[in-house]
Amino acid sequence: MAKYCVSTPGVPHITFDTEAEAEKFLKWATRSDEKASSQSSIKKVFASGVVVDKRLTAAFQKLRKIGYTALENHWCCARCGWSAISDEQADKAVFYHSQDYDQFMELRCGFLVWSGNGQEICDTIVEAGLRVEWDGSVATRILVFL
Ligand SMILES: [Zn+2]
Numbered sequence: 001m002a003k004y005c006v007s008t009p010g011v012p013h014i015t016f017d018t019e020a021e022a023e024k025f026l027k028w029a030t031r032s033d034e035k036a037s038s039q040s041s042i043k044k045v046f047a048s049g050v051v052v053d054k055r056l057t058a059a060f061q062k063l064r065k066i067g068y069t070a071l072e073n074h075w076c077c078a079r080c081g082w083s084a085i086s087d088e089q090a091d092k093a094v095f096y097h098s099q100d101y102d103q104f105m106e107l108r109c110g111f112l113v114w115s116g117n118g119q120e121i122c123d124t125i126v127e128a129g130l131r132v133e134w135d136g137s138v139a140t141r142i143l144v145f146l
């Protein structure tokens with residue numbers, strides 16, 4: 001199922017179920033500001049279903065088994081992605097969002113948003129047959145190569 005994410009300067013991403021609703025909101029939000037209007041966009045995002053690679057899907061399934069909330073193509077950006085995850089889930093979570101999805105498709109590599117044990121996440125992804133790059137810092141996103 002797709003959702004429509006409105007991105008406009010100064011306003012956090014807001015998502016709508018239909019493109020018409022998103023357009024209506026964008027028109028209202030930028031009604032007296034031509035510059036903001038020109039910097040705004042509506043992006044179609046997928047709430048679920050469209051994934052990058054079956055090896056990554058396998059790794060995410062394994063991560064769920066060891067207690068992670070692992071979500072593919074989860075919302076439009078890290079901020080919206082985190083806000084859709086509950087506080088308890090946020091202790092151990094892994095996801096990539098729709099901009100990451102686009103990057104995976106274009107460059108055959110992409111970053112994961114994560115919390116928990118970074119090494120454990122990397123090991124699980126490597127076991128599934130993919131290569132990762134991560135510097136061991138909690139502030140760094142894990143880069144996965146397909
Ligand atoms: Zn967003």
